[in-house]
Each structure stands twice: as C-alpha cells, then as structure tokens.
Amino acid sequence: MKILSKNTLAALAVVVMTATGAGNANASELKVEKQEWTFAGPFGYFDDAQLQRGFQIYKEVCSACHGLSRVAFRNLGDKGALGYSEDQIKALAAEYEVTDAQPDEEGEMFDRAAKPFDYFPSPFANDNAARASNSGALPPDLSLMAKSRAVGRGFPLFIVDAFTMYQEHGPDYLYGLLTGYESDEPNDDGKYISHGYLGKDGIIAMAPPLADETVEYTDGTPATLEQHSKDVISFLMWTAEPKLEERKQLGFKVILFLILFAGLLYLTKRKVWANIEH
Template sequence: MKIASRHLVAAFALLGLSGLAAPALAAGGAEHPPAQKWSFSGPFGTFDRAQLQRGFKVYREVCSSCHGLEKISFRNLSQPGGPGFTEGQVKTLAAEYKVKDGPNESGDMFERPGRPADRFPAPFPNAEAAKAANGGAVPPDFSVIAKARTYERGFPMWLIDIFTQYQEQGPDYIVALLNGYEVAPKGVTVEAGLHYNKYFPGNKIAMANPLVAVIDDNGKPNDPGFYTDGTPVTREQVARDLAAFLMWAAEPKLEERKHLGAKVMLWLLLLAGLLYFTKKRIWSRLEGAH
C-alpha cells in the first residue's frame, strides 16, 4: 500500500502537480481571486493561439515598459505550443527592438536591431534604475510570474485540486489583480505612490492600474480597434489574454508536458489491464491443478 501510494505521488509529480508546492502568497487581508476557466487547464489543456497573440500585444504595448521577459527569446514566439507567430513575423518583430551587443573591434558596446535568437531586452539597465523609476518598488520580471504567484485555496479545494489537476492560481491571480483596483474602504489610508487593490497581499500596491492605457475608468476601450481579430476590448478580456500569455511564458512546454502526461496515464492503464489478465491466466492454471 505504501509503495502504491508512493507511485501515485510520482505519477502526479510527472503530470506537473509539483506546482502545488510553490510558496503561497501571504494573504495580508487580500481577497481570494475568483477561479477562471482556462483552455489550458486539465490534463488535455491547450493554449488558444489567438488568445496568446492578443496577450502578447497587451504585454508589449502596456506592460513591457516596466516588466521584463528575460527568459523568453523572440523565436520562442514561433515555436510549437506557443502563440504561433510565423518565423517571418518574429524576424520583423525582433528587428523592431534595439539589442545591446559587443564589444566591437575598438572595444565598444553597440546597439543593433534584434534577431529571433535574442532575448527580450530588459526595460531597465538594473534593479536600482527600476526602483528609482517606480517610487522604490521593482516591477518583477514576467518570465515565471504566472507560476511564482499562488495562494492557499484551503480545504477541501486543495484536495479536489489534486484530482482536477488545478494549477491555474497564477493566471487567476493576475486577472483578479488587474481587476482589483478600487477606492480604499473607509479607515484605510493609502500612502502617496501606493494604490488600493483588493487582491494584492496587504492591499497597497506600488503599481497604478496599468490597464487604464487600454480601458478607461468607465470600462470603455480607449481604442475599440485595439484587437484586430474582433474580440471585444473589455478589462476582463484584456486581463485574461495577458494572463494566458504569461502562463505560456512561464511554461512554454505546457502542452507538450500535458500530452506526455496523458499518454503515460493511458499507457499505465493499458499495462494495468494487461497485467490483470496475465495474472488471471497464470493463477487459473494453478487453481486448475488443485
């Protein structure tokens, strides 16, 4: 029994439940983010390419001036399991960025247009510069943020989550955070440079609502044609698209892992069946001898 349960744990670990082991956010009076429905959840989940492309647009046009994506190269955007940009599109995109290179023959560093193999350039030269530009708070890099942010779901959810393979706390939290800016309740003072957000641990965040660049305070898009694929530009939609993109960035091989996990489970099931019938056959002969 002990051995069997250990194998079960190993099988779950294989399916990527290790995400559950990530440290939880200190709740600090923050509300629980509502769970969202995602195309990439569950054992057969896949990303919605169009959604990843929209999310990338939001990242690039709204968040990238403060948040880096240092582990992602431009060419990742055209790899299988991702946003599905063509190699040509990625080449054009990379060339729009300036990348530091060098030294050249005279020993100087120089800037050149980006190439698909380059990583996304950082928005600030170092953490001090990032701090100075943001009132003392460093905007975290986005490469793994969708996996780095999680919170306690409490009993019985953590138990149910094992069976449903729920591992979308990160994107759920990001959507909630982007929709969580509110007027501070009476009796709560929000110091200068901070903003009240009901989902941020401690409720006071140094980042002003970034989505006002796309949607005004009344929920109206500043540019109704922001999305070229006809998707309605609502705060919820924009936040969801961005969060899906960040989930992909944090785990570009998510689809591959889930497909492998599903195949392994199917194979184990087949093997269990075969072993069962083999066992029956062998032991039936023995019983026959009695």
C-alpha cells in the first residue's frame, strides 16, 4: 500500500524547510556553528554573573552605537535577571540622561537623570543621525536581536535541530558574527568582513567591536574575545526573552504532570477492564 504520495512528501519537505528557516536564501550559504549556552535545553537558565558581565560589555562598548529601547532599568532587577538590588539599579539609571516625557512649566522639553522606570536611551537622536555617524549604515536596536536572526545550521543539521527542538540559532549566529572578523583594518570603502555575517560576502559596516581584553572583568573571568562574545550574547538573549527561565521551568512541570497523568490513566484503565472477560 502506498501511504505517502510523492506530492505529500514534497509538501512535507517544504513545510519542514520553511519551519526551520532553511529556505532563506542568505542563510543557506552561511554555516552557523552550535555553541554551548547555559540557557539551551529544557533545564536552561541564565547565569547572573555572566549576564552582569554581558551588560558591562553592552554598556562600555555596544551602547555607543546600539540602543536597547525595550529594556527599562528596573528590568535588570527582575526575577531571573541580573540579580541587581533596587539601590544598585537606582545608581545605575542615574548614570544616564533621558528627556522627560512631560515639558517643564515653560513648555520646553528637558533632560534629567534616568530613573529605574525609564528605558535605555538610544545613542542617537534618530535613525538619520545614527546613519550619518556610521558611514550610512544603521546600527539596529539590540533588544530583540538574539531572537531575530534565526539562521539555521544548514542541511542536514537543521533536521536534527527541528527534532531536538534546538532553538539557539540566534545566539549561535551572533557568536559567529562577533568572532568571525577577518581583520580589524577596514577595506577601501571603510567596511569590514566577518565570515559570520549574513550580508553578501560577509561585508559589514560595523568594525569588530570586541577583541581580547576589550573590557576589564572584576570577577576574574578570562577576558578573551570568545568569553566577551558569549557574555554579551547571553545578556542579549535575556533582553530578547526575559521570561525564558520561567517558560522552561513551566514546560518541565507540564511534561512531568503529563507523564504522571498518563501513568494514572493506565492504572485506571487496568482496573476498569480487570473483570471484563474477553
């Protein structure tokens, strides 16, 4: 008996490919390597100390060009976040200046020190100002970046990833981007090449933002390019999905409940059918 016709198989292949992003033209040329992440898998979690180091990198390096407009200072103290106290967050927010939402008595907008409820201010007044300072290229907001670049690992690994529900393609891609620079010297057009960038031939307007010892860690963690990259990417994964830990813990409880429930149903079935003659 013929169960699956050729057409059904072809349709299935298309569904799998679109679902895993393998159909994306740029993405298919780029090979993204799988990395180890604390937040991967069913027991994934964020390491507070790592998020703090990642935030330090964002603050000291990336924030010169990239906004984080969906994150409020108070979020840094949320459950499952960086583990900062209220006072630490107040002090941290006060280092930034924001424009108040309301004008003053003369009707003028005015700047003030940021408070915990404020969102991270963007480094540029608007997109055109941002482009003008970056030789025409726009540095994108990083709030959701870790989830917005779903570059798959190419055939045949994307099939494995689909079945094992591996979801860390965004962070893997960012790791390739940040560690894949060919050189820190620009070419004649003032551009760079990162072999991990999905643009054509890896040509990117961003100079390599990280190298060994770019920032100084206070917790004794080795300040290598690889470590810096992992730390800032973990922080960006948190900004993109702050409820990741809760989601995974709930998922685990649901599965556990379903297993127990299946067991109970099986026992009930045995009992109900015990005295029925076949």
